[in-house]
Amino acid sequence: MKNSRRFLTLIGLPSIYLFLLFILPVGLMVIFSFREGTTGAARDSFTLDHYITFINSRPFQRLLWQSAGISFLVAVIANSLAYPLAYYLAFQAGSQKNTLMMLLIIPTWTSYLLRIFAWKLILGSTGLLNSVLLLLGVIETLSPILIYSRAAVMVTLIYVWIPFAMLPIFSSLERIDRYLLEAAADLGCTRLEAFLRITLPLSLPGVVAGFFFAFIPTLGEFVTPLLVGGAQGSMYGNLIQDQFMRALNWPMGSVMSLSMLLIVLVFMFLLTRLGPLSDLLGL
Amino acid sequence: MKTRKLWMSICSLLVLASMFLAACAPVATPTTAPAAPTEAPAAAAPTTAPAVSGSTQTGELVLLDWSGYELPEFWKQFATQYPNVKVNYSFLSESAEVYAKLQSGVNADLVHPCSNYWKIMVDEGLVQPIDPAMLSHWKDINPALAKQGEFNGKQYWIPWEWGFESILVRSDLIKTVPTSWNDLWNPEYKGHIALYDSGESGHVIAALALGLDPWATTPAQDEQIKQKLLELMPNVLTIWSSQTDLDQQLASGDVWVAANAWNASYIKLLGDGAKVEYIDPKEGRAGYLCGFAVPTKSKNYELAVAMIDAYLAPDAQAYLANEYGYGIVNNAASALVKPETMKLLALDDQNIISRTIFYKFISAAQRQAWTDVWSEVKTSK
């Protein structure tokens, strides 16, 4: 049939691409997770040892849940902060919409690493924040506040994800028919009620996408915790990195990554209890 | 339409960016253009200069190296010897990357692992023995260091640079200056210590503080070390992974005591005018040692060895010490190193090499165990 031929043509190329550069490597990772020994790809025997080690390792699991919790919080806060931005852009910015959007995106073009270094300038003990507070007499000595802590990791990541979360929310808000809001007003809704009953539910797909844009990268994050997290900021991504790069235990690293994957999939599954993924994402 | 304007802005942006690039880097192809030697190599070098006559050999030499060592100053000799060979660098940011890349079959002719990583590559057949007779500078290499690259009577690895890992303090911020590794546990430093993000380093510090041989610990001692590290955590403010990061933390005053800083940090901070002191603990300083190895798969063995020889040349070694503040292996280069650098690195001390506790290669089991301890320690707070 004509329709299915078009569908296959459209979906074929991206599918082949995804298969070759994504499914295959992930499959390799799964194979890896069953390999023996701590180093390399050379071992060909099959073992469940790494899974057993993982299940028995309290620190791994504790940190996995902790990181999931942090990621959840970061994603929720980043989205709550991004929502008003997207709302303003979609409904109030008028002709300045595109300019403002560019303005919000451009900072992300500066290296993430450098921006985090800059955050240390702000949050460090002789940093901007402390200097201002000292000047105002709020604090008396210069000591690091907010930096080298889990809170610093969260603040930095929220800062990083705001523009990313804003984009999908903006595009789902843009899609809302303005007449719906007039209709709501006509039916006696106050502006707040109209927002809560019409705008917010209709923009939910964007919020879901924005949530994942922030949640998932945070879960795998290891650079930010290293730079601003200090002694208590380590996240699960750091442990994975350690297994790959320090212990040279690729199978164990694979097991840990797969377990993280599982968490995300469980999360997605829970979300799909609310409706199919495509509906949630507004497709 | 608005979108069209936006597209226009993107295009103009890219055009501007490329214009900027074009203006700044008319020949931004440094990897393909070997620097022409403008001066005779190492006229003052006490050793015999290698054959200066340019070979007509062509080809490509791929180095898997740390950035910073690609500067032409480090391989003048090679550039003179093989003017037609293309030298390409692939940069590392982790020691393990060398292993990871070789393991997955990456083609490289020369790699630059450190003392704790080269042995595993020998075990897995990833690197081949090197014939020291082909190195014109071999006779000047510190024998104690050279020996570290030997395995089963063959030289697999040629050490090239080393440095200390020791306690670096902001002397203006602390009252008591530490004299032993054990002093890191002093409550005075609570919340102001920086540790290097490495299970090995952590293990070594704790072992030295406990008076143990770090490379021959029993499981019971490993447990002791873990407890010791857990006790250290209240003092620890942060865990660093790059020298830039640590230098910032020290310079800003967030960190008072860096438990295992490199001497490069010391020199850099001194240069910035910071009040810092580099401690020589009574148990001795830890030290890292890095060098070159030739992958088994390399088809350019001779070129690779010639490149190692170039890196070992006295002028290259002196440049390494003078510019980066790293320890060197070629005794013949000492004359070219600035006296103040000699002093700072304690190179004038004849016993320095024997007194430094260099990292040794470790077994896979040790590596795994230490990393696991480190994971637990890191996440204990």
Add this chain to the structure above:
Amino acid sequence: MPKLKLPSPGALYVGIICALLYLPIALLIVFSFNDAASLTFPFKGFTLQWYQQLGQSSELLASLRNSLVIAFGSSVLATILGTMGAIAIVRFNLPGRGIFLAVSTMPLVIPYVILGVALLILLNQAGIPLSAPAAGFAHVIISIPYAILIISSRLVGFPDNLEEAAMDLGASYWEALLKVTIPIVSPALLASFLLCFTISFDEYSIASFLVGTDTTLPVYMFSQLRFPTRLPMIIAMAAIIMTVTMLAMLISEWLRRAGQHTSPTGGGIASRKAKA
């Protein structure tokens, strides 16, 4: 006295967030002129030496160029593939749609380090040499989910019979896509391009495994962290990138404003906007 116009709460909020987003960058620009290698307060004195060093660091410039090329190429390819995928899932309710959606959004879920290692092994098994294009092709994978999500959310906002209308008027299906569907989703294509560009331009983990000898900017920067003295130079580069970007935006904004005031000539079927 002119009456002071107070900004609306919304504008105020956007202003605050913007300030927050730009504060670190402003600091970086200031510190690119600081006469000290450490990135710490207090400010030591004014210097242009980092900019001079920059001009001499051909490695850095070459890696910037590699990054721009990779980011441009991968975001174009990701946007093309993402558009195809988005049209397929939004416009056709055929079996395979759900699986495709799930698989194409999965790269969001895989930590980049792991993808990098896995791709490294794969490329070597396949005998494909490491290079900038290899990293670019890998970046397409991590960009596709963003492209699909952005483009399809725009696509559902339009009636699904616009393509039929075009075909009815004589266009073939592919012509209809090119002349109608693509133009109406073009804001989403732009958003997708920008986002993918951003992701690729700043991506380190995958690139570090795959670029081989063609270093990209993030890979170069991470490797430079070993040498604190190089940091100011990198900051100077960031300052330039930032300034150029802002300038480009200002110019295009100015062009846009200017374009609105001059009425287009030439008649024909110009897309003139009526003064409604």
Add this chain to the structure above:
Amino acid sequence: MTEFAVELRNVSKIFSSNTRGKVDPVTAISGMNLAIPTGKFFTLLGSSGCGKTTTLRLIAGFEVPSTGDVLIQGRPMTEIPPNKRPVNTVFQNYALFPHMNVLRNVAFGPAVRRLPKDEQERLARKALALVRLSEMGDRMPSQLSGGQQQRVALARALVNKPAVLLLDEPLGALDLKLRKAMQTELKHIQEQVGITFVYVTHDQEEALTMSDIIAVMDKGVIQQVGDPATLYKCPTNRFVADFIGESNFITATIVAIQGPHAAVSLEGETVYVAAGGSGRAGARGVVVTIRPEKVKILEPVKAPAEGLSAVVRDVVFIGTDTRYVLSLRDGQNLVARVPNGSDANWREFARGESVKVHWAGEDARILDE
């Protein structure tokens, strides 16, 4: 020129809708035969979901028949994609391209045919003039009112000079007054351009106003085809009679058939009707249909012998007419509409009054089974 612009030969369409893996087939059209004469205003009339839009999409080529053939100007269309068919469509939602101005929307057809630029513009302007929108060429679709958008859609479809123009409830979104005006205008334009129009609507009044020929559809099957007057006067089945205009349906028994007429009886009283259909003498339970305005009400004393006795149940004054609901002896209801003040001898009846109803024999028909 062929006699028929469009022919459907034994066309069926079965959809298999795929909702989360569950496939269930739905028959939209079954065994349809239809011939649409060239140059006529042809209307497919039916309630929503009856398959009329599917029929239109089969002609346009957006759907492929499951069985049977679609012919346009005598040529089979099975292998011909929509863009190669000599038909154009005016969509229900207009489907104007939001990113193009009015002129470029209209010029889209010529543009994809790669006509020279000035020719494109000439044709587009001509089409816009036809729908009286010459001044609007520079507007974007979003800046137009519903009626204007509708006319742009019409101009865009007409610019290609198709052999057949398909219109899918194009007036559905317009208000009543505008709809009335557009009905006249559409008919006018059709006569002016002489193109065959195939019009889909659920509004019988609209169909009667504009069409040369109407096909009434129900459940994927054509019920009756004919000109508006025939359909109104001589519906062949209950669905058509009910769907077009208002009808009374009375169940009766056929007493005798005399040529074109039949005598039917109800509770012993006899009336004459047109024989039609398959009725034969003695058949019980046949359905007789009669339009309310054809029912005559008389005082029992003035009534002729044939006729039915009834009681007035309800009287409603509706302007030009008065509407009576009458109850027959056996309890069946009958509606009558009587024009006000048309007859000097006429008198009004009151609720509860006993009356006699009758009609001219040719006005009532026995329906097919």
